[in-house]
Amino acid sequence: MKNITIEQTDMTFQCGDGDTILSAGLRSGLGMPHECTVGNCGTCKFELIEGKVEVLWQDAPGLSERDRSKGRMLACQCRPVDDSRIKIRLDDACRLVHPPRKIEAVLSGTTDITHDIREFRFQSDTEASFIAGQFALINLPGVIGPRAYSMANLANEAGDWHFQVRRVMGGSGSSVLFDRLNLGDRVGLDGPYGLAYLRTEVKRDVVCIAGGSGLAPMLSIARGMVAAGMTPETNLHFFYGARQSRDVCGEEYLKSLPGFDQTIFYYPSVSSPDDGWNGRTGFVHEALQDVLPGNFADYEYYMAGPPLMMRASVELLTGHHHVPLGQIHFDSFF
């Protein structure tokens, strides 16, 4: 156990062996800004004032050359070797309601959703605590570093965790999930993480935008809205962006929710249309322009998918439609 002191506040928290500074801080209830937690986004940068840390991924893309030359580090990629003193931005809004926990879970079932997206269901001995839209880190056998996957289901006492994963060609984590993990195999889960979770207290109509494997957290948001009794008062407009007709998915899950086609609306679009597709074409954020009724600033937005799609959507919403950033909650799937 190492003591980490935060320079600005003199507050100290403990970091367990094998834990990163980010995870330990969040476990201690600190509001540490974070997005991906796996080295890509750079949201959790800090400066080491005193002490020593081990850097887990030296080339993590979340740091620029300038960051490195200024001695900045990523809290999600550093484990303390000694008691340390750090300078890091804290924000109460980044405190997690359910502090992340490390648990073990067993693969209990799988279902193919498309030709390259599969649902993996895991079972843990303890309850599955999270808010709709959050994600967990999965440690997979033989894979360096954890992989982030969003839960598609809702929190439950039975310990069910549902993930929907896209097979990435040459990807080491997704290959293990698809090709090597068998029913009954154990993995390490660490979570929940993430700030793009459902705000049940907000009364605005909701827009979900999912691209590719971004389906999982958006499905969780949709299910969460129903479970919290937000629908039918609150409408949900669910946009799904796929590359080709065979990639389109999600509708059957939404159809099983009460209010489908009355208060829950599904709009798929395909960016590289093929013969099998006669629906909307183009990028998913373009579909928003064509379809969404009324003033864009009247909605609450939840989005998940590839970083380019996230950037284009945020630009459209904030730049062209003046939607306040506080009404947009997203995870880029690096």
Ligand SMILES: Cc1cc2nc3c(=O)[nH]c(=O)nc-3n(C[C@H](O)[C@H](O)[C@H](O)COP(=O)(O)OP(=O)(O)OC[C@H]3O[C@@H](n4cnc5c(N)ncnc54)[C@H](O)[C@@H]3O)c2cc1C
């Ligand atoms: C918040 C979040 C939620 C996500 N949710 C989903 C989801 O619901 N479904 C889904 O299909 N995908 C999701 N992803 C993407 C997923 O985490 C993986 O990036 C994707 O499955 C590809 O992983 P791979 O191991 O197959 O590919 P690889 O190319 O082998 O690995 C990609 C990722 O692994 C990490 N990584 C690579 N090298 C190292 C290293 N040396 N040390 C440490 N880490 C390393 C990096 O984060 C990198 O982006 C999510 C990503 C994020 C950030």
